[in-house]
Amino acid sequence: MFHLAKGLYENWNKKEEYSVLILGLDNAGKTTFLEQIKRTYNPNAKVIPLERITPTIGQNVHTISIASNYLKFWDLGGQSELRTLWSEYFEHCHGIIFVVDSSDKDRIEEVSKELIKIVDSSENYDGLDTSIPILMLANKQDIPDKLEVEDIKEIFNKLAEKLNARDSKVLPIIATKGEGVKDAVEWLNVRLLRNKVNKQPKYK
Template identity: 55%
Template sequence: MYTLLSGLYKYMFQKDEYCILILGLDNAGKTTFLEQSKTRFNKNYKGMSLSKITTTVGLNIGTVDVGKARLMFWDLGGQEELQSLWDKYYAECHGVIYVIDSTDEERLSESKEAFEKVVSSEALDGVPILVLANKQDVEGLAFLKVQVNKQARWN
């Protein structure tokens, strides 16, 4: 009887879970994006002070409930040494958010190379990828804003 009731409860109230990877170079704003998302979508989540966010070593996990879906965000560290671990998470993910620091013109080619490695993976065939040009609100520094609006792609 317990198994029947437990199964019925799960069927009625359990949310579908989707895993979303947040990738990009270090200091692109991946963890800040995650914290802002958790603050916006989780009513009782106060969030951490944005000034206390440091470089991610390993990963941060955040959960956001949207309607009948539960999104589990995996914010992976973007240092060059950690990028080799990204592909270990591809098989489990349902989507990818690739974050670019639009103020860092010097590392744009490095970010492009990392992005190309991500999209060339066969494990991500059919997986939706969102490219997020972050830090567009920084006055006078948003180099990528003009580039993306004119071309809608990388050169």
């Protein structure tokens, strides 16, 4: 009885934590996006000046408190040799943010292939629920010669059948200015909470 009461009490005091992977090709703006999340949600966090961000080799992890839960973000290196490591993280993630450099028209095919790979490997991966939401961010919308959100949505359209069961969306952002960052995080948080029945959070 004591243990039951203790367990209940402990969970009462704990908050739900959802893990979110930030994926995308190198140079897409993933680390800049995470830095802006820190600035928006944790004004006291240690931040890296945006102009001093270097390509990510390992991982950057940051947790924020939002609504009544936590979101733990994992910004992983995007160079092709590091992308093979992404699947290691799939089992424990509740949602994926895929950042796209909208100004990099030359690599848009590569972007499409990577996203298809992610969706396929997540489907083939034991333990990962295929219901987890995927948010695609069309970053660098400040660059005049860029792909529009509509163009980038076409990548999602190609995947429409595979994405059937999930929440998915494309949102425009300008990571360097922090524009769209809050909308993106809030969109995802609502979907993570909604998908709790399929992919349970941790309690922290």
